[in-house]
Amino acid sequence: MAGIMGRKLQAKLADAMSKRSHFSREEVDRLLTMYSALTAGGTRLDRNKFRDVLHNTFDMTDDILMDRVFRAFDKDMDSFLSQEEWVLGLSVFLKGTLEERVAYCFDVYDMNSDGYISREEMFQMLKNSMVKVLNDLQTTEEDPDEGIKDIVELVLKKMDHDHDNRLSMDDFMKSVKEEDLLLEAFGPCLPDTKYREKFLADLESGNVDIDVSQAKS
Numbered sequence: 001m002a003g004i005m006g007r008k009l010q011a012k013l014a015d016a017m018s019k020r021s022h023f024s025r026e027e028v029d030r031l032l033t034m035y036s037a038l039t040a041g042g043t044r045l046d047r048n049k050f051r052d053v054l055h056n057t058f059d060m061t062d063d064i065l066m067d068r069v070f071r072a073f074d075k076d077m078d079s080f081l082s083q084e085e086w087v088l089g090l091s092v093f094l095k096g097t098l099e100e101r102v103a104y105c106f107d108v109y110d111m112n113s114d115g116y117i118s119r120e121e122m123f124q125m126l127k128n129s130m131v132k133v134l135n136d137l138q139t140t141e142e143d144p145d146e147g148i149k150d151i152v153e154l155v156l157k158k159m160d161h162d163h164d165n166r167l168s169m170d171d172f173m174k175s176v177k178e179e180d181l182l183l184e185a186f187g188p189c190l191p192d193t194k195y196r197e198k199f200l201a202d203l204e205s206g207n208v209d210i211d212v213s214q215a216k217s
Helices: 002-018 025-038 047-058 063-073 083-095 098-109 119-129 131-137 144-159 169-178 180-184 193-205
Strands: none
Touching (some): 002 083, 025 083, 025 193, 047 063, 047 193, 063 098, 083 193, 098 119, 098 169, 119 144
16 A cells, blocks of 8 residues: 555656656656665665766766765755755756756856855866866976966956956856856766766666665665
């Protein structure tokens, strides 16, 4: 009986979430089944298991960016993802409109959630995403931090439309609409096309599978 009730509740939730996301009802149902597998039938997906999904399914490896992606999904900031946050987050992550993806990336890069990407946040994100380049520079006489600061100034010159020495959502949106490559200017926080397309194809066909064996509790 409990199993039947559970399936009915999931079907009802799938109907509701399909109207609020870019997924079909069937796709939402499969995402909810994955969520159930990841949480052992629970309703709280923790940060470590979510990071395992990003790594194992989408080949994301940057610890800081994976943490920021989790925070962008975790709208109520309770350090867990609900079923709703899981589905709606993946909707933007995998199928979002340009405006949705801009807002998502901005959220990832706005590390202190004050509504702006500051010089310091640009510096930290760029430094983190350029570790290998910085390691190479350390073998020379150049100061790697100075190189990052120069890049920050170039970015501000190009993207800071209102000239207040920081990036607002409006600055970021205008810049990305002018040059879409700037969407992930401060580090990759969206899935690579080949992993995105494979996941969506598997999701549509019903063959999607997430390996939870390595998920940390």
